[in-house]
């Protein structure tokens with residue numbers, strides 16, 4: 508194992524932060540990149556990454572690693588140190604209200620102007636040429652802020668990984684994953700090992716979140732040049748939502764890190780026989796088919812269903828109770844599907860999203876991500 512330190516731009520006098528990456532296995536062949544808690548207040552992944560590192564250390568010592576596996580357990584030290592009146596603010600940078608998982612460097616936009624003359628009839632060569640072009644483009648960037656330098660440092664570690672796993676969680680939720688529909692066949696085994704209750708597919712949900720900038724680039728290059736040059740999928744990139752923010756336990760971390768080990772064994776990056784793959788709980792659905800359920804009035808939010816179960820259309824999901832007028836409004840499902848996420852707060856403001864259902868029929872367009 509090799510440990511590397513990556514300094515970020517000092518944001519103000521007397522303050523300097525760094526990223527730490529842990530590198531297991533032999534470099535130069537297949538590569539996996541795993542990061543956790545990019546939204547800093549989503550801690551289940553950080554514990555799972557720690558467990559994963561222990562497993563990788565043992566596998567490396569036993570000579571079982573066939574590729575390089577990079578783990579960044581703390582990819583957002585900026586967010587980890589943002590506290591306001593006793594509350595941690597880990598999703599947005601306090602100074603700019605920027606979501607920490609948006610606006611990554613758009614690899615497609617960076618590569619497209621410089622790649623055409625380097626493409627050939629050989630898919631493997633094209634994979635290498637595109638990655639080289641990504642590296643050159645990232646090397647040419649000049650970050651100005653601490654946050655930009657954090658994004659760039661992460662992308663320089665991840666751009667050439669064959670598999671990218673970004674470990675997040677919801678407010679409250681069931682295990683679910685987001686990925687590119689063109690990658691679903693490659694991601695399904697991971698969803699099965701993790702026991703995902705929802706698998707949400709989107710090519711480009713707009714906003715340049717971390718997982719999409721890795722996968723969308725290859726889809727975009729294929730759309731531009733695919734009729735003339737063979738362009739493979741260079742990155743199996745997945746956002747994994749490890750349940751809810753309070754679901755931090757050794758049992759979950761053990762299950763989730765072992766699921767990643769089984770997946771990497773199934774992909775041939777770890778020597779051995781992968782465990783039996785459990786069935787997928789529910790079929791994958793389009794991200795555009797997810798239904799946000801909204802509180803029609805303000806009041807106390809009382810859930811009537813847990814996360815992670817199948818919901819029929821019209822089923823009662825939550826009540827909003829107004830104690831001043833005695834009005835009680837029931838929020839019902841407008842679509843059938845798995846209720847995969849719920850809000851953490853129990854006070855609803857009018858129009859607030861309180862839960863989400865993974866429906867099978869596309870309902871929405873435009874940007875598919877929440878704030």
Ligand SMILES: [Zn+2]
Pocket residue numbers: 545546549608675676
């Ligand atoms: Zn997140």
